[in-house]
Structures are given as C-alpha cells and as structure tokens.
Amino acid sequence: MSDTINLQPEKERVLIGGLNRNKTSDFDYTMTELGELAKADNMEVVDQVIQNLDHKDAATYFGSGKIQEIAELANGLDVHTLVINDELSPSQIANIEKETKLRIVDRTELILEIFADRAQTKEAKTQVEIARLQYELPRIHPSANSLDQQHSGGGGGLRNRGAGETQSELDRRVIRKRISDLKQNLKALEKSAATQRERRQQSGLPKVALVGYTNAGKSTTMNQLLARFDQLDADKKQVFEKDMLFATLDTSVRTIQLPNKQQFLLSDTVGFVSHLPHNLVASFKSTLAEAADADLLIQVVDYSDPNYREMMTTTTNTLNEIGIENIPMIVAYNKADLKADTNYPEVNGDDFIYSAKDPASIDALAKLITKHIFAGYHTVNLLIPFSEARILAELEAHTSIIEKEYTEQGTQVKVVLDPIRYNKYQKFVH
Numbered sequence: 439m440s441d442t443i444n445l446q447p448e449k450e451r452v453l454i455g456g457l458n459r460n461k462t463s464d465f466d467y468t469m470t471e472l473g474e475l476a477k478a479d480n481m482e483v484v485d486q487v488i489q490n491l492d493h494k495d496a497a498t499y500f501g502s503g504k505i506q507e508i509a510e511l512a513n514g515l516d517v518h519t520l521v522i523n524d525e526l527s528p529s530q531i532a533n534i535e536k537e538t539k540l541r542i543v544d545r546t547e548l549i550l551e552i553f554a555d556r557a558q559t560k561e562a563k564t565q566v567e568i569a570r571l572q573y574e575l576p577r578i579h580p581s582a583n584s585l586d587q588q589h590s591g592g593g594g595g596l597r598n599r600g601a602g603e604t605q606s607e608l609d610r611r612v613i614r615k616r617i618s619d620l621k622q623n624l625k626a627l628e629k630s631a632a633t634q635r636e637r638r639q640q641s642g643l644p645k646v647a648l649v650g651y652t653n654a655g656k657s658t659t660m661n662q663l664l665a666r667f668d669q670l671d672a673d674k675k676q677v678f679e680k681d682m683l684f685a686t687l688d689t690s691v692r693t694i695q696l697p698n699k700q701q702f703l704l705s706d707t708v709g710f711v712s713h714l715p716h717n718l719v720a721s722f723k724s725t726l727a728e729a730a731d732a733d734l735l736i737q738v739v740d741y742s743d744p745n746y747r748e749m750m751t752t753t754t755n756t757l758n759e760i761g762i763e764n765i766p767m768i769v770a771y772n773k774a775d776l777k778a779d780t781n782y783p784e785v786n787g788d789d790f791i792y793s794a795k796d797p798a799s800i801d802a803l804a805k806l807i808t809k810h811i812f813a814g815y816h817t818v819n820l821l822i823p824f825s826e827a828r829i830l831a832e833l834e835a836h837t838s839i840i841e842k843e844y845t846e847q848g849t850q851v852k853v854v855l856d857p858i859r860y861n862k863y864q865k866f867v868h
C-alpha cells in the first residue's frame with residue numbers, strides 16, 4: 439500500500455571494520471557480534487573490512503593502505519559511517535575521520551548508544567549517562583577559537599579560570615561536575631535498592647538469578663516460570679522480553695511459589711556482550727548485585743546460535759570481571775526448539791536442555807532448581823502453643839505445611855523448613 443506511513447526511522451547504512459590481530463580464533467565471532475550491535479543501533483551493515491595485522495597502527499588503527507581502501511569502498515557504496523570493532527583513542531578517531539571523511543563510531547560508543555536508547559529506569563539512565571560522559575571527557579577537541587591559542591603557553595590552575603578559560607576546558611569542567619552530581623544521585627538510588635535487597639534477605643528465601651548473554655531468553659524464562667507458578671497477578675509481574683540485544687537493562691526480582699508452597703526469589707538481569715566498555719562495567723556491578731549474592735545462578739544460553747560456546751565464554755569472563763564467582767550454576771541451554779534433532783527437556787547433571795516456550799521444560803526447570811536450593815531443607819513435626827499464633831501464621835504464609843492438627847497442647851504441624859527456620863523453631867520440634 440503506497441500510502442502507508444513508515445514510522446521506523448530510516449536505517450543508517452554503515453561499514454563495519456576490524457583488525458584481526460594475532461589471528462585470534464574469536465575474531466569472526468566478535469565481528470558477527472559487532473554487526474548485531476550495529477543492527478541494534480538501527481544501522482544497516484552494507485559491507486565489512488578486515489585487516490590482518492599483528493599490531494594496530496598507533497596513529498590510524500588500520501594500516502595506511504587499508505585506510506585508503508576503506509575511503510574508496512565507502513565512496514563507491516555511498517556510505518558515510520564506519521563502525522570499528524575496538525575502542526579507539528580520541529586521536530585515532532580524529533585521524534581516521536580526517537583521512538576517510540567518514541564518521542567513525544567505535545565499539546564502545548556503539549554499545550553506549552544502544553544502552554542510552556534502551557534505558558528506562560532512573561537508575562539505568564543515570565548509569566548510562568555517567569558512562570557516556572566519561573567516554574566523552576577525553577574526546578572533547580580543543581576548539582579553534584583564539585582563547586585556546588592564548589592559553590597554550592600557560593599552566594592550568596585557578597589563575598586561568600573565568601575570562602582566560604578556553605571553551606574546551608569549560609566543557610570539561612561542566613562535564614566533570616555533571617558526572618559528580620550524577621554519581622551522587624546514583625548513590626541514593628543504589629541505597630534504596632540495597633535496602634530492598636536487605637528486606638528480601640530477611641525473608642530467608644533462597645535466591646536464584648538468571649544470567650547470560652544478551653537475547654538468550656532470560657526474561658522469557660522468568661515470565662514462563664511466573665505464569666506457571668505464580669498465577670496470581672502473573673501478567674502484571676511479567677518482565678519485558680523481545681528479540682533484540684539488551685532488552686533488559688535493570689534487574690527485576692520476583693517471588694516464585696511452587697505448588698508445594700516452597701518459595702524462592704528469582705531475578706532477571708542485564709545480558710552480556712563481549713568487550714564490555716570499561717566504564718559500563720561499574721554499572722553492571724551494581725545492577726548485578728542481585729546475582730552476586732544469589733544461592734544459585736542459571737546461565738541461560740541460546741543453544742540454537744552457532745556461536746553459543748563463545749557466548750558462554752563471554753558470560754564466564756564477564757561474571758569473573760565483576761567478581762561473581764563460586765556460586766553454584768545450572769547451565770540452561772535454551773531455544774532447543776530451534777535446533778534440529780535436539781531432545782528436550784533433558785537434564786544431565788547441572789546441564790539442562792530446554793525451550794522456555796515449552797511448559798514441560800518449565801516444569802523440569804522448576805524441579806532442577808528445587809533440587810539445588812532446597813537441599814538443606816528438613817521435614818519436621820512442630821507443636822506450636824496457641825499462645826504463639828503469630829508463628830503459625832508465619833509458617834502458613836511462608837512454608838509448605840503438609841499436615842495440620844489441633845490438639846489440646848497446641849497446633850501440631852508437619853512442615854518443610856528452610857535451614858534458617860529449622861534453627862529458629864528448634865524448640866517446637868516435637
């Protein structure tokens with residue numbers, strides 16, 4: 439239909455390029471990933487340029503012959519932007535821009551742009567803005583105005599504030615101030631998240647966190663577990679899931695209650711990508727605080743992706759980088775429905791093959807989780823005196839009561855207790 443209005447902003451046509459240093463085996467994977475990142479930033483990848491080189495050129499990243507080749511290719515294809523598979527120095531970017539007349543976007547800037555576009559909550563927006571400003575700070579080019587020249591001989595310091603201050607210095611000062619203000623705001627936001635976390639901690643419920651590469655199906659897994667086991671308001675508690683990179687930037691925590699009334703906390707977290715920009719790692723650290731103190735991690739893997747092994751390595755590296763180690767982990771190979779000749783659900787030790795869209799898989803996953811987190815649980819008989827009605831109410835709300843009988847001495851219950859309550863209610867064991 440000719441009169442349909444296309445609301446999609448037009449995609450920017452780009453080239454992607456990278457240096458294959460030491461011919462590393464994961465180079466092709468990082469280029470594929472770069473292409474996906476570019477698509478996620480509303481770009482259309484027209485072609486790619488690759489150079490095999492042991493060391494990057496200090497001035498122009500690519501060797502000079504390659505730079506000419508890129509300029510000609512871009513000209514022929516009528517493309518004006520080159521996305522590079524690395525973080526470049528400000529002067530490298532300026533040099534390539536000068537020689538090719540192309541706009542240069544490096545990997546870090548690309549990821550930051552996607553994050554800025556996706557951020558929804560105040561916390562995520564603040565984290566991304568800090569990271570972007572930190573990235574921009576060394577990249578402010580001295581302006582060509584005369585104040586710059588006037589300043590070139592003198593030192594910095596207070597003397598030069600005010601009238602003698604150059605535009606770029608002023609810009610830097612404004613940015614530094616903005617970063618420090620944003621960090622203050624973030625601290626306050628993180629404090630309230632920490633308070634909430636503490637409150638959940640006091641509930642004594644086991645904590646399970648979904649982690650893994652972006653677009654693997656973490657949020658879908660969370661939503662299906664919710665729909666299956668927490669029918670009450672399940673649709674209101676659903677999290678955002680979509681076939682795109684970095685659909686989730688914030689951690690969401692939900693309570694899952696299994697049919698036997700055992701409960702656990704499940705958190706859905708931000709997805710990973712390789713070569714995460716340094717100044718985003720700090721924000722990942724706070725966003726992933728939920729995963730850091732989990733009792734069990736479920737690493738969700740897109741088993742149907744040919745690069746799933748590299749994605750798993752990326753996940754392991756990122757977890758290590760942000761200091762999440764030594765937490766028991768189930769490796770959950772998702773999207774088995776898209777992989778030929780694959781049986782699912784299938785459990786093999788701590789490996790689990792499944793499809794988040796298959797109810798039988800979700801039941802099997804719940805079973806596997808239960809086996810892990812409720813291992814230290816005890817089934818006991820308690821005799822609760824009538825004077826302790828509060829305790830009975832607490833047990834009814836939070837534990838799985840198998841039998842209940844009123845006797846003259848009080849209420850007798852057979853109940854499954856977590857290790858904390860098992861200690862706490864020792865004196866009532868009958």
Ligand SMILES: Nc1nc2c(ncn2[C@@H]2O[C@H](COP(=O)(O)OP(=O)(O)OP(=O)(O)O)[C@@H](O)[C@H]2O)c(=O)[nH]1
Binds near residue numbers: 655679683796
């Ligand atoms: N066919 C199929 N698609 C799936 C399955 N699980 C998830 N998906 C799809 O994969 C895409 C990504 O799912 P999400 O749950 O948003 O992935 P995520 O891991 O939360 O991604 P980020 O939040 O970006 O890190 C969505 O389009 C889902 O519908 C599955 O088992 N089979």
Ligand SMILES: [Mg+2]
Binds near residue numbers: 658686706
């Ligand atoms: Mg998600």
